[in-house]
Amino acid sequence: MFHYFTPPADFSREKDAHVATLANDLPTVQALLTDIGAVLQFPPHAGKNFDALWDCIRDLRPARHKIILVHQDLPRIPGDDLATYLEILRDAVLYWRGHDDEHRLEVWFTEQDADRVKAILATAPPE
Numbered sequence: 001m002f003h004y005f006t007p008p009a010d011f012s013r014e015k016d017a018h019v020a021t022l023a024n025d026l027p028t029v030q031a032l033l034t035d036i037g038a039v040l041q042f043p044p045h046a047g048k049n050f051d052a053l054w055d056c057i058r059d060l061r062p063a064r065h066k067i068i069l070v071h072q073d074l075p076r077i078p079g080d081d082l083a084t085y086l087e088i089l090r091d092a093v094l095y096w097r098g099h100d101d102e103h104r105l106e107v108w109f110t111e112q113d114a115d116r117v118k119a120i121l122a123t124a125p126p127e
Contacts, residue, residue, distance in 0.1 A: 001090055001121075002107045004114045007072065017066040026075040032085065040069070050084050057092040060105070070108045074116065086117060087124045094126055 020039035042056040
């Protein structure tokens with residue numbers, strides 16, 4: 001589902017991809033949503049809540065064939081919010097796989113965060 005890397009990772013070889021790297025140490029949901037909106041180039045009118053994230057991430061208009069969303073670390077947001085965020089990303093990856101043969105969304109986390117990400121998602125079935 002998600003991909004994992006050992007820092008430092010070099011995504012520069014992804015010639016036909018939009019590589020969107022989130023800022024480190026995002027302390028709040030608002031900071032996370034603001035940053036992801038910026039790196040994924042959401043429209044300026046996009047809301048700053050999880051419903052808006054879900055809507056925008058399914059309606060990306062990529063100029064390139066692949067979008068790579070890179071997390072240098074996990075956001076430092078409360079556990080329930082982190083679970084919601086990860087579920088949205090997982091469901092978005094599945095959505096793009098099922099609705100667009102030409103484009104795809106990849107989500108990357110560090111190997112250090114892999115066990116935590118997997119444990120959180122193990123309790124939440126896909127939408």
